[in-house]
Amino acid sequence: MTDWPGFCRQLLQRGERRLLIVSGEQDWAQARAQSLLSSLAPAHxxxxxxxxFAQPHCPLGKFHTALGREYHxxxxxxxxxxxxxxxxAAVxxxxxxxLLVLLCPPLQRWHAYADPDLRRYVALPEQAEGLNSRFITRVIALLHxxxxxxxxxxxxxxxxLPLLSGAPWRLQRDRHGCLNRQQRHALALLLRGARRGVPVVLxxxxxxxxxxxLGLAAGRLLRAGKRVLLTxxxxxxxxxxxxxxxxxxxxxxxxxxxxERPAADVVLVDEAAALPVPMLLALARRYCCLFASTEHGYEGTGLGFTLKFQPAxxxxxxxxxxxxxxxxxxxxxGDxxxxxxxxxxxxxxxxxxxxSAGAPNMEWVTRQRLLADDTLLQQVFGLLTLAHYQTRPSDLRQLLDAxxxxxxxxxxxGVPVAAALLQREGELDGALATAIWRGQRRPRGHLLPQSLCFHGGxxxxxxxxxxxIMRIVVHPACQQAGIGSQLLGWLKQQxxxxxxxxxxxASPELLTFWSRNGFLPVRLGLAADGVSGLHAAMxxxxxxxxxxxxxxxxxxQFGADMRDEGRTMPTGLPLPPPRVNEQRDxxxxxDFACYHRDLHADRPALRRFIAHxxxxxxxxxxxxxxxxAALHPGAEPAQVAKRLGYAGQKSVITALRLAMKCYF
Structure with missing residues (x-):
């Protein structure tokens, strides 16, 4: 049987979808997919x-444009x-x-394929060459x-193609437009929240x-005379x-x-997890909001909606x-x-x-062990998911492949109760380090050395x-027992x-935890994170x-820069005693004058240099x-441009570099 349209009709009758793997050379696989699609309904x-060539497509890096739509x-x-x-997101x-048609290399060689996605997990593109993917190895095993x-x-x-049988799947909307009991309950809760001015999370x-x-609820509210907006x-x-x-x-x-703050009785927020938490809270303070969100982190902020926004x-x-x-x-x-x-x-x-009892046992767990024990992999990844509000499916690939x-x-x-995920960084080539310092290169990864070099001066x-330490987590049932500190002490020895x-x-609680374990602050980010609303501390x-x-x-130097900009540490941690190094300034x-160093990061040093x-x-x-004007603490280049008649922020910085060259 090669009647693909007929097979899809059978799937529709059963309410199911199927994965079709087309495995071979790329030109062959693409041609087979194009031929297959020509026999199916072209819509959606x-x-x-x-x-x-000429086939409409969406680049993988822009997959977010597929959210909120339905495809055949x-x-x-x-x-x-x-x-x-x-x-x-696509599935x-x-x-x-x-049909989900997955085009891939021959299965026996796919794990060694030069997968372009691996470049997201390495500092330089050439470092992805020759890597064997444990993530793809696991995918192949599960698909088999x-x-x-x-x-x-x-x-x-x-x-x-198999012949499918069984009871037909029917979607029948009730008089409210709902398909099942859970939808009816959710619709009633949305409408009740809107009438009472109480926020609802769906x-x-x-x-x-x-x-x-959300659309059904909006229609009911609009017909009842409510002023409703969708965002x-x-x-x-x-x-x-x-x-x-x-x-x-x-x-x-x-x-x-x-x-603009237009008048509205109710604001509906769809795909809410893709919006920063501070923005969601600002909407909640201003309006009666009905929030709808997907759970599993396909949007840009992962679990931030659950772990950060909902408690707030x-x-x-x-x-x-x-x-x-x-x-x-x-x-x-049954899909x-x-x-x-x-x-x-x-x-x-x-x-x-x-x-409930038992002495903790700490050990390194290799990625090969995770690959061989999928139960352990799921348990550990579940733990790591609790540790961070920006967990996404890509974090699984990072765990296995980076x-x-x-x-x-x-x-x-024998049960994992805590974990720490570490990333090796630094010891960079001298030419690359110089280019990072000057603002000419920004390779992926190496967060600590790059940020301390370029932003920290x-x-x-x-x-x-x-x-x-990218993530450190203790199971909620085991917290407040010192396990996290014991794990850090073990890592220090290892x-x-x-x-x-x-x-x-940089929440006060986390600053206290890390400082209690002997870690010292060396940088505090200038801008608050869009999801947590907190500044990043290093x-x-x-x-x-x-x-x-x-x-x-x-x-x-960190203390001197913070002091001279009038900045303080978040509650719970004193500012380090300032120490100025004139040669470093x-x-x-x-290099600010002659290259591309950052104004906001270097402004305290520029001000000290000019003064002496x-x-x-x-x-x-x-x-x-x-x-x-531009070197005054807290000055914003865009405002300086308006005040002094420059075209904009970039022209202010260009002119400032030229002015600084007067000193050399």
Whole structure:
């Protein structure tokens, strides 16, 4: 049987979808997919990744444009990279009766393929060459054992399509427009919250009809005379809500909504997890909001909506309503594709309940061990998910594939109860370090040395080796027992490197935890994180004598820069005693003038340098006014441009570099 349209009709009758793997050389696989699609209905076909000439497609890096829409068929070109976030988002947009066509190299060689997505996990593109992907190895193993997967291999016959049987799947809307009992309950809660002025949070996995439910609620409210507005990360993300609302529902972008503050009784926020937490809270303070969000982190902020926003919303409004939809609406509960996707991306990973007693046992766990023990992988990844509000499916691939990653796990009676994920950084080539210092290069990764070098004004920071603790987590049932501190103490004994380091949202609680464990602050970010609303703090613990000899000097410069800008540490941590190094200030001033160093980072050093040096060539009166205005603590270049008549921020910085050259 090669009647693909007939097979898709059978799938639609059962409310199911299928994965078709087309495995071979790229040109052959693309041609097969193009031929297959020509025999299927052309409407609502999404092609992700590189496509044959004239075939409409969406680059994998722009997969967010697929959110909020529904497609009859999907082609995912893994030759362009097996991007986990894009795969998760796209499959959630595939309707019943649809095929997910996965194009990939021959399965036996796919793990060694030069996957473009691997470049996201290395500092330099060439470092991805020759890497074997454990993530893809795991994917292949799971696909081989998954029921209902169709495999079409080059030089092999077209797969035989099974005849499907069983009770037909029917979608029937009730008089309210709902498809099931969970939707009816959620609709009632949305309407009740709107009438009472109480916020409501509606959560669901993809394909549960939450966006269409927002549209139904909006129609009811508009017909009742309420002033209703819809907002979302983009108009595309709000398309389904708009399609299910009568009469027309006004849409406003969230930033415009907060800036213009139009009158509204209710604001509907679709795909809420894709918006920064501070923005969501600002909307909640201004309006009665009904929030709808996907659960599993396909949007840009992952679990921030659950771990950061919802507790903050409950503090604002203790009577917040909550509804969850688990029953699928775009496909039947017998659909095999969704559970396969969850398994591939570990979307439903949860840490097991820990034993109530037992001595902790700490050990390094290799990625090969995780690959061989999928239960342990799911348990550990579930733990790590609890540790950070920006977890995405891509973090699973980082755990398995990223070079320089190591994992320490605390077991109790064989059950993982805590974990730390570390990334090796630093010890960079001298030419690359100089280019980073001058603002000419910004390679991926190496967060601590790059940030300390470029933003912190520490030119020698790239010379040292770091083990950055990306995540450290203790199971909630085991917290407040000192396990996290015990794990840090164990890591201090284990690492053979210059620094243990960390970068995190600087809440007073976390600052206290890290300082209590001997870590010292060396940088505080200038801008608050868009999700947490916190400034990023960087703290180091010196593991070598070489590191000990420079850390107090680094702290002294950090303290001097903070003091001279009028900045303070968040509650709970004193500012390090300032220590000015005139030679370092002179180097920062010279390279700001001659290269591309950052004004906000170097402004304290520029101000100190000017105060103690006479210009070689006297600056003009206009340059003197610019130096005084732009180097004032807290000055913003855009405002300086308006005041002094410059075209904009860039022209101010260009003119400032020229003015600084008068001193050299």
């Amino acid at each position: 076909i999404l092609w992700l990744g590189e496509a044959p 068929h999907l082609v995912f070109n893994a030759f362009s990279g097996l991007h986990p976030d894009a795969l998760g 959630g947009a595939l309707a019943a009766g649809g 054992s998954a029921p209902g997967v169709l495999l079409w291999q080059q030089h092999r016959p077209v797969p035989t 959560t669901a996995d993809r394909g549960r009809g939450k966006s269409s439910l 979302a990360p983009s108009p595309d993300a709000a398309a389904r809500a708009l399609a299910h609302c009568e009469p027309d529902l006004p849409f406003m972008a969230p930033d415009a909504l907060l800036a 919303l409950a503090a604002l409004s203790p009577t917040v309503g909550k509804a969850h939809i688990g029953t699928p609406a775009r496909w039947s509960q 095999p594709l969704e559970p396969l996707l969850f398994r591939l991306l570990a979307l439903d990973s949860n840490p097991p309940a820990p034993p 070079p320089g990653v190591s994992l320490a796990v605390v077991f109790r009676q 520490l030119m020698d920071a790239c010379d040292f080796g770091y083990a950055r 690492v053979n490197i210059d620094f243990l380091g960390t970068s995190f949202g 703290m180091l613990w010196p593991a070598s004598s070489r590191a000990q000899s420079v850390l107090h000097e680094w702290q002294g 002179a180097r920062r001033a010279h 040096h006479t210009p070689v060539h006297p600056p003009t009166p206009h340059q003197q006014a610019l130096l005084q």
